Amino acid sequence: MFTGIVQGKATLIAIEDRGEFRRHTVRLPQELSDNLQIGASVAHNGCCLTITEFQNNEVAFDLIAETLRCTNLGSLQVDDVVNIERAARFGDEIGGHVMSGHITTTTDIIAIENTDFNTTIWFKLPESCKPYVLSKGFVGLDGCSLTIGDVLPDRFNVHLIPETLERTLFGQRQVGDAINIEVDAQTQAIVDTVSRILAQQQTSVK
Incomplete structure (x- = not known):
């Protein structure tokens, strides 16, 4: 489980294709390198990955074909940088919203508007996400828990x-x-449940 509060950024230092999967190795910031262990989860751009090997703060992860296809991690090259969040622990503050690290899909940035005090970024709205992207709701974007503005x-x-x-x-x-x-998983569960119940009611009326 993750909170959507990005803790730092890590640089990709090696990529190794191994047939059906790819191993990539990142250099974590030193402050995020304590108590690492094989099998622990670390989110890269919001995608939950499992540590398979590490030495000091150089940490390797294996990415299967589905991960490479469904996320932006498949297009990474050596020296690229990713957002990093270590898995939440019991008792941690949930500063964002609960996130699983299971990426729904990808989208593209279509406009960036800068002002003196903030930046507004516009994204394409994928068809598969339309029922769940609601103004003032939550969404995870590259691992960041963010409040949705205009839809x-x-x-x-x-x-x-x-x-x-x-x-x-x-x-x-x-x-x-x-x-x-x-x-947001809670939004998705509510929308899907209500849609299913309404569909069942309409069927029973007929």
């Missing part, structure tokens, strides 16, 4: 403060970049 039929936006831009990759993102999306 239009084909796009939505979020508003970012300078601290978020500094702490995460959003300060470097450009129009056209692919971003991982994780829809």
Whole structure:
């Protein structure tokens, strides 16, 4: 489980293709390298990955074909940087919202609007996410727990403060970049349950 509060950024230092999967190795910030263990979970751009090997703060993860296909991790190259969050522990503050690290799909940045005090980023609204992206609701974008701003039929936006831009990759993102999306699981469960009940009621009336 993750909270959507990005703790730092890590640099990709090695990529090794191994047939059906890819191993990539990142250099974690020193402050995020304590108590590492094989099998522990670390989110990369919001995608939950499992530690398979580590030496000091150089940590390896195996990515299966589905992960490479469904997330933006498949397009990474050596020296690229990812948002990092270690798995939440019992008693940790949940500063964002509960996230699983299971990416729904990716989307593209289509516009960036800068002002003196914040930045608004517009994203394409994927068809599969439309029922769950609601104004003032939650969404996970590259591992960041963010509040949704405006929602239009084909796009939505979020508003970012300078601290978020500094702490995460959003300060470097450009129009056209692919971003991982994780829809809020609670929103998805409610919407799907209500839709199923309404469909059953309509069927019974007929």
